[in-house]
Amino acid sequence: MADPSERINQLKIDRNAAPPESRSRTWLLIVAGIAVVVIAVWQISSRVGASVLVETDIALRPPSVAAANSVLDASGYVVARRQATVSSKVTGKVLEVFVEEGMSVEKDEIVATLDDATEQAQLAVAIARAESSRAMLAEIAAQLRNARQERDRLRDLAAKGLASHASLDSAEALYDELAARLETGRENVEVAESNIMLARDALSNMTIRAPFAGMVVTKNAQPGEMISPISAGGGFTRTGICTIIDNDSLEIEVDVNEAYIQRVSAGQRVSAVLDAYPDWRISAEVIAIIPTADRQKATVRVRIGFLERGDRILRDMGVKVSFLGSENPAETTPEVQGVMIPGASLRSDEAGDFVWLLRDGVVERRSVDLGGPRDRPQILIRTGLAAGDSVVRTSEAPLSPGQAVKTN
Numbered sequence: 001m002a003d004p005s006e007r008i009n010q011l012k013i014d015r016n017a018a019p020p021e022s023r024s025r026t027w028l029l030i031v032a033g034i035a036v037v038v039i040a041v042w043q044i045s046s047r048v049g050a051s052v053l054v055e056t057d058i059a060l061r062p063p064s065v066a067a068a069n070s071v072l073d074a075s076g077y078v079v080a081r082r083q084a085t086v087s088s089k090v091t092g093k094v095l096e097v098f099v100e101e102g103m104s105v106e107k108d109e110i111v112a113t114l115d116d117a118t119e120q121a122q123l124a125v126a127i128a129r130a131e132s133s134r135a136m137l138a139e140i141a142a143q144l145r146n147a148r149q150e151r152d153r154l155r156d157l158a159a160k161g162l163a164s165h166a167s168l169d170s171a172e173a174l175y176d177e178l179a180a181r182l183e184t185g186r187e188n189v190e191v192a193e194s195n196i197m198l199a200r201d202a203l204s205n206m207t208i209r210a211p212f213a214g215m216v217v218t219k220n221a222q223p224g225e226m227i228s229p230i231s232a233g234g235g236f237t238r239t240g241i242c243t244i245i246d247n248d249s250l251e252i253e254v255d256v257n258e259a260y261i262q263r264v265s266a267g268q269r270v271s272a273v274l275d276a277y278p279d280w281r282i283s284a285e286v287i288a289i290i291p292t293a294d295r296q297k298a299t300v301r302v303r304i305g306f307l308e309r310g311d312r313i314l315r316d317m318g319v320k321v322s323f324l325g326s327e328n329p330a331e332t333t334p335e336v337q338g339v340m341i342p343g344a345s346l347r348s349d350e351a352g353d354f355v356w357l358l359r360d361g362v363v364e365r366r367s368v369d370l371g372g373p374r375d376r377p378q379i380l381i382r383t384g385l386a387a388g389d390s391v392v393r394t395s396e397a398p399l400s401p402g403q404a405v406k407t408n
Contacts, residue, residue, distance in 0.1 A: 094112060119202045255300070271284070271322045284307055
């Protein structure tokens with residue numbers, strides 16, 4: 001039989017022992033905390049690992065009123081409307097060349113001479129033949145005078161019955177023969193004088209002159225070389241002495257996409273910038289739109305004339321032009337408000353136009369208002385951006401607000 005005191009001790013409650021429910025609750029809190037930490041670490045690591053590669057551009061102030069006011073931009077080249085490769089009419093050997101590249105020449109100025117020994121001899125022969133023809137003409141004229149006097153005497157004698165009719169007939173025939181020879185002699189003299197003119201013209205062809213005033217841009221022949229107006233198969237014969245351009249005829253030719261040609265009209269004002277001088281804006285205007293399209297490139301050629309000129313404008317220079325939307329943009333837009341960004345940076349959806357603004361490695365959606373056409377390489381943003389803001393141009397994956405990105 002058990003001791004009653006031991007049974008009583010079994011009924012005592014241990015105050016130091018933790019209750020089972022409290023212990024399970026503690027374990028649940030520990031597991032939940034660990035889960036929260038794991039999830040936070042996973043979100044941070046996934047966010048860092050999901051950075052999207054993007055290309056960015058900087059929003060800039062418009063370089064000029066014209067750039068902000070243009071309705072279309074295009075690129076082209078400076079060309080000379082009036083230019084000529086100076087050559088000779090005949091084949092010959094170059095004796096001297098009097099021009100070099102960059103020299104200015106006047107109209108009819110001598111640029112080169114050819115060997116003219118043969119032409120000089122031919123001119124001398126033509127002059128000698130003309131002098132011989134004139135001498136023969138003088139001789140026939142003297143004979144004709146004598147024949148006229150003899151005929152007149154025989155006519156008087158025959159009228160008095162002192163000369164026979166046969167003698168008179170012979171005198172008449174001789175006179176008519178000499179008169180015909182005199183007429184032939186005169187024709188021979190005219191032919192001889194024409195030959196002199198031809199010989200002198202051939203001699204003048206040995207002197208090559210500038211067809212108009214301009215500047216020499218290329219020199220193609222040297223003394224001692226052969227020159228010909230037609231191309232030679234051997235490659236040793238030049239076809240020109242030099243190339244001259246008229247600087248007053250310099251203009252711009254650009255190819256405009258036919259989808260935008262309706263924005264261009266004759267007389268429209270243009271702002272041109274030479275690639276060599278990006279800070280020099282040149283006033284110009286549209287001369288004409290060539291009434292044909294290039295089916296290969298789907299473009300229409302436009303001629304643009306300079307309203308101001310300078311010695312820095314050279315043939316074949318690259319040039320960028322902006323077709324202006326107003327007659328005088330300086331008056332209608334005294335101050336340009338906004339910034340310029342690449343057209344590829346602009347996005348649109350049902351909420352409107354926006355850009356992805358890059359700040360501290362993440363992108364932010366920024367709504368913007370346009371200040372001009374949206375289908376240009378550079379577009380004007382009136383509000384929404386400031387100069388110096390970095391905007392996303394392209395991205396390798398779709399973006400969302402707060403998206404982490406990295407740049408090249």
